[in-house]
Amino acid sequence: MGLTIIGCGYVGQALARRLQPQRPQLGLTLTTTRQERQGALRPLADEVMVCDATDPEQLLKSLQNSRTAVFCLGPKGNQQVDEEGYRHTFVDSFHCLRLLLPQLPQLRQILYTSSCSVYGDANGDWVDETTPASPGPGHGSVLLESEQLLGAINDRTVCILRLGALHGPGRDLDERLKGLAGQARQGEGNTFTNWVHVDDAAGALEAAVDGHWSGVVNVVNDQPIRVRDLVEQSLAHQGLATVQWMGGLEPQSDGRRIRNQRLKQLGYRLLHPNVDQSGVFSANQVP
Known part of the structure; x- marks a missing residue:
């Protein structure tokens, strides 16, 4: 079959762990931009390559034996990457892919982890997926441009999975939120947030590969949650002082609530349907 995961960061590595038992049948290849990570990834795959997806020679080599490519891209280095850093990582990579497609006739399936932003x-x-995308300037507009580049490929099966904010081992919400305990914060915390556990992000990707999904699929849990409620649940669970919301400087919008009906219609059953039911606030999730 041949399956390559381009980018083995948080989601890509979680997917690799799910696929690892099948790797002899899959012909699983993993890529990383960092040579020092090859050793950690090698037990998960048949082959591990260093690959910058904007480099035609490296990308061609990583995909030349694969029927399926899963792009789990992320900017290098510091998480605070500017718009040009995002453009290089995502847009330039998919321009490179499109140029290579005539040399990759065996590559029939392309998946990409985008964002609900x-x-x-x-x-x-x-x-939901029928709602026109309307990001503001910045990262969201770059990700939409990346989606459009893939969506214009009409001779392969393309699936774009729009992920919610990720949580799970290594990104435990209790750990991330405990620093807010006892603080006074501007606003009311009314903005909705939409989350997905990394296990469900990887599980949906595996289902998309097996089910030959196409088009756009939202990958979020069942229940959007306001920032205020998320913070208060976490701090209460930890026995910490709550946040005092001061009003004022409230965002112009309450954000968005994202539906996941198509994900369910395609047959995927969430492992973690809600943040308060998923073990997020369990001490055994602390990395």
């Missing part, structure tokens, strides 16, 4: 603000309303 492409929807932009919806004043707290519900959105």
Whole structure:
């Protein structure tokens, strides 16, 4: 079959762990941009390559024996990457892929982990895959441009999975939120957030590969949650002082609530349907 995961960061490595038992049948190849990570990835795959997806020679080599490519891209280095850093990582990579497709006739399936940030603000309303994407300037607009580059490929099966904010081992919400304990914060914390556990991000990708999904699929849990409620649940679980919301400087929008009906219609059953039911606030999730 031949399957390559381009980019083995948080989600890509989680997917590799799920696929690892099948790797002799899959012909699983993993790529990383960092040579020092090859050793850690080698037990998960048949082959590990250093690959910058904007480099035609490296990308061609990583995909030349694969029927399926899963792009789990992420900017290098510091997480605070500017718009040009995102453009290089995502847009330049997919321009490179499109140029190589005539040399990759065996590559029939392409999957990409995008982000629900492409929807932009919806004043707290519900959105789904039929809602026109309307990101503001910045990272969201770059990710939408990346989606459009892939969506214009009409001779391969292309699936774009729009992920919510990720949590799970290594990104435990209790650990991330405990520093807010007892603080006074501007605003009311009314903005909706949409989350997905890394196990479900990887599980949906595996299902998309097996089921030959196409088009756009939102990968989020069942219940959007306001920032205020998320913080208060976490701090209460930890026995910490709550946040005092001061009002003022409230965002212009209540954000968006993202539906996941298509994910369910395609047959995927969430392992972690809600943040308060997923072990997020369990001490055994602390990395």
